[in-house]
Amino acid sequence: xxxxxxxxxxxxxxxxxxxxxxxxxxxxxxxxxxxxxxxxxxxxxxxxxxxxxxxxxxxxxxxxxxxxxxxxxxxxxxxxxxxxxxxxxxxxxxxxxxxxxxxxxxxxxxxxxxxxxxxxxxxxxxxxxxxxxxxxxxxxxxxxxxxxxxxxxxxxxxxxxxxxxxxxxxxxxxxxxxxxxxxxxxxxxxxxxxxxxxxxxxxxxxxxxxxxxxxxxxxxxxxxxxxxxxxxxxxxxxxxxxxxxxxxxxxxxxxxxxxxxxxxxxxxxxxxxxxxxxxxxxxxxxxxxxxxxxxxxxxxxxxxxxxxxxxxxxxxxxxxxxxxxxxxxxxxxxxxxxxxxxxxxxxxxxxxxxxxxxxxxxxxxxxxxxxxxxxxxxxxxxxxxxxxxxxxxxxxxxxxxxxxxxxxxxxxxxxx
RNA sequence: GCGGGUGUAGCUCAGUUGGUUAGAGCACCGGUUUGUGGUACCGGGGGUCGCGGGUUCAAGUCUCGUCAUUCGCCCCA
Numbered sequence: 001x002x003x004x005x006x007x008x009x010x011x012x013x014x015x016x017x018x019x020x021x022x023x024x025x026x027x028x029x030x031x032x033x034x035x036x037x038x039x040x041x042x043x044x045x046x047x048x049x050x051x052x053x054x055x056x057x058x059x060x061x062x063x064x065x066x067x068x069x070x071x072x073x074x075x076x077x078x079x080x081x082x083x084x085x086x087x088x089x090x091x092x093x094x095x096x097x098x099x100x101x102x103x104x105x106x107x108x109x110x111x112x113x114x115x116x117x118x119x120x121x122x123x124x125x126x127x128x129x130x131x132x133x134x135x136x137x138x139x140x141x142x143x144x145x146x147x148x149x150x151x152x153x154x155x156x157x158x159x160x161x162x163x164x165x166x167x168x169x170x171x172x173x174x175x176x177x178x179x180x181x182x183x184x185x186x187x188x189x190x191x192x193x194x195x196x197x198x199x200x201x202x203x204x205x206x207x208x209x210x211x212x213x214x215x216x217x218x219x220x221x222x223x224x225x226x227x228x229x230x231x232x233x234x235x236x237x238x239x240x241x242x243x244x245x246x247x248x249x250x251x252x253x254x255x256x257x258x259x260x261x262x263x264x265x266x267x268x269x270x271x272x273x274x275x276x277x278x279x280x281x282x283x284x285x286x287x288x289x290x291x292x293x294x295x296x297x298x299x300x301x302x303x304x305x306x307x308x309x310x311x312x313x314x315x316x317x318x319x320x321x322x323x324x325x326x327x328x329x330x331x332x333x334x335x336x337x338x339x340x341x342x343x344x345x346x347x348x349x350x351x352x353x354x355x356x357x358x359x360x361x362x363x364x365x366x367x368x369x370x371x372x373x374x375x376x377x378x379x380x381x382x383x384x385x386x387x388x389x390x391x392x393x394x395x396x397x398x399x400x401x402x403x404x405x406x407x408x409x410x411x412x413x414x415x416x
Numbered sequence: 417g418c419g420g421g422u423g424u425a426g427c428u429c430a431g432u433u434g435g436u437u438a439g440a441g442c443a444c445c446g447g448u449u450u451g452u453g454g455u456a457c458c459g460g461g462g463g464u465c466g467c468g469g470g471u472u473c474a475a476g477u478c479u480c481g482u483c484a485u486u487c488g489c490c491c492c493a
Contacts, residue, residue, distance in 0.1 A: 006466095009484070061491055065417075083493085111493080116417075119486065120493085127493060195490065211489080259492090270493095277486095281493055308493030331451060365453035380451065394453070 010115070010123025012310075020320040021313050022126070026108050028154050029128045029307070036147045038106040038130050043087035045110065049079040055086045055263055055291055060203075066113040080112035084129045084306055085263075085288065086295075092133060093297035101134025101300060108309070120279035120311045129285075129306035133292070136301045138236055141267045141287065142243030148283050148305050149249050152271060157315040161282060163250065165269040166257035167237040169229045171290065174265070177228040178204055188218045208256045219256075226255055233266060240267055263288040267303065276311060283307040324415050325352040327368035327394075331361055331380030339379055345408050351415060369394060375411070 007013060014022060030040060049069050056063050068080035081087055088105050097103055108128040115121060130147065132140050145163070152158045168174055182204055185192070189200060193212035200207065207215065208225075229237065244251050251269075259268050268286030276282075285305025293299040326346060330339040339355060346353040354371060356364040361378070368376045378390040378399075389407055391414075392399035402410045 006484070066491080113492080115491065117485080118488095121491085122493095125493070129493090206491095278488065278490090279492075284493060306493060311493060329452095361451045362453070367453085369453040376453080378452075382451080390452090392452075397453085399452085 008123070010117035012122060012124075017320075018313075021316075021318045022309055024318055024320075025155060025309060025312050025316065026128060029108065029151055030106060032151050032154055033106040033130050033147060035150075036104070036130075036143060038104040038132075038147075041088065041091070041105040041107050042109060043081075043084075043091045043107070046078045046080050047087055047090065049077045051086050051090050051295070052079055052082060055089075055295060056083070057203075057263070062113065066115055068112045068114060082113045083111055084109070084127055085131060085291070085302075085304055088131045088304075089133070089292050089295060089297070089302065093292065093295060098134075098292075098298045098300055102140075103131075103133040105131045105133075107131075118277070118279065120276040120308070120314055122310060126309035127306045128309055128312075129304060131302060131304035133302045134300050135303070136289070138239040138243065140303050141240045142247065144285070144303055144305060145240075145244060145269060146247050146249060148271060148285070148307070149247075151307070152283070155312060155316045157273075157282075157312065160273045160275050160315055161271045162252055162273075163244075163269060163271050164254040164257050165241070165244075165251045165267070166254050167226065167229060167233060167240075167266050168258070168264055168268050168286070169225060169233045170265055173228050173230060173233060174205075174225070177223065177225050180223045180228070181205070181207075184222050185218070191218060205258045208258050224255055236266060259284065259286055263291040263294070265289055269305075273311075273315060276314060279311060281308075282311045282315065322372065323352045325354060325371065325373045326411060326415075327364075327371070327373035327376045328353060328355045329361065329364045329368065329376055329378045330356070331378060334381065335379050335384060338384075342377070342379075342407065346411065349408065349412060351411065375414070377407070377411075 012018075049067070052067065053063055062082050067082055069077060070079075071077050084107055088107060092098060092103060092105075106129075109126065110124050111127050112124055114123060117123060130144065132144055145165075149158075149163065152161050169177065182200070185200065185204065185207065189197065191214060192200065192207070193210060193215050196207045196210050196212065196215050208219065208222075210216065210219075226234075226237075241251070241253075254270075257268060257270060259270075264286040266287045266289070269284070270281050271283040272280040273282055274280065283305055284307075285303070287301070287303040289301035291302055328339050328343050328346075330336050343353045343355045354368070354373060356367055359367070361380075365376060373394055376390075376392045376394055378392060383389050383401075386401070387405075388401045388403050390399050391402050391407075391410070
């Protein structure tokens with residue numbers, strides 16, 4: 001195999017079969033989110049780097065080592081978007097849409113992260129997401145999670161996904177908690193795993209979801225974030241949980257769930273699976289009440305989620321719905337014009353029509369069979385002479401002569 | 417970024433302790449008297465064994481590097 005020509009590491013070609021599957025998921029997502037009032041929207045694939053640096057957190061892994069950043073010819077520093085939320089929020093500020101709250105956006109498209117590729121983890125991957133701006137109410141949290149749950153059920157992957165939910169509290173509560181956590185962990189600092197020791201200074205919250213057994217053991221008696229939430233945050237979290245219960249959405253409180261992006265607060269959730277190895281999150285999101293203000297816009301709260309298209313696709317079973325197809329087979333070259341006109345007529349009636357380009361009758365029938373056409377229409381000299389065409393059922397092999405004038409109507413009839 | 421596995425035809429894989437022109441199935445193309453496909457039979461094309469060094473009389477087989485992929489860590493969708 002000559003592998004000189006290959007796509008860049010961590011990027012995949014989407015061949016027709018993949019596209020059918022991906023488009024199916026995107027269409028379902030668009031339909032379901034529209035039931036909740038989300039409107040489609042798209043932002044550029046790259047932004048000024050500051051859009052991401054400011055929002056994701058200077059110490060986050062995404063910003064420090066995973067961004068595709070470069071200077072363009074005008075010497076502007078730009079970055080291929082590593083996620084969708086920052087761009088949507090930027091667009092809302094840029095376009096003055098903060099007058100139209102609440103604002104509900106649905107988006108999908110490629111994202112880029114320089115990571116080590118693995119199954120379900122690519123350098124160019126695709127996300128589907130929604131963002132709801134301008135709603136502080138827990139109703140928004142509930143609705144958005146319900147929407148994700150709905151999508152998962154629609155894709156028939158609800159049996160392989162579990163909803164994990166947590167509350168990060170507000171900024172002040174989290175700050176107090178982090179201080180306490182550091183105080184507690186300080187005694188064990190040297191016993192922590194190497195990664196966690198590293199996180200100790202950079203982002204201690206992340207130590208919570210360490211998989212190291214030593215860390216887990218140490219964390220057993222660590223202070224819990226939930227105990228540091230004030231009444232307001234606690235009530236809010238309980239309202240969200242209540243709402244989910246009332247909607248029959250099963251969840252698991254996971255107080256170790258800490259999202260890697262700095263802009264989250266209060267409700268944070270993930271739909272996780274155990275079927276994709278270490279890539280467990282398929283849909284993840286949460287509340288980001290400070291993001292817009294932090295970006296220099298008005299003080300408007302937000303909440304949203306993003307789903308990994310490739311991960312959803314790996315979990316879902318999809319069979320493309322094949323449309324009935326007609327193959328038109330001209331015999332000899334004299335009837336080409338007539339045949340292409342006929343094909344056009346059928347296509348105008350929304351009937352999938354294939355017309356063969358070359359070969360003798362045998363080869364053309366073979367071709368029709370290969371693309372699994374339902375019927376073949378054969379038009380040669382003899383047929384023209386008699387003003388008719390052969391219509392052959394490719395499944396049964398039964399064929400009959402139909403007058404050219406009635407051909408389109410006849411085909412419409414047998415296809416229904 | 418760290419550690420492990422894998423890499424032979426378009427696809428799935430065989431290739432014995434390193435030894436002559438590298439195989440199979442599927443797929444593809446052609447044929448079985450040329451105006452009838454799917455089945456059957458016959459035939460054919462296609463691989464510098466991921467790439468680059470090294471060891472050896474001799475390497476798909478051993479070794480090193482590299483690229484890709486995959487698993488775990490990390491991170492996350």
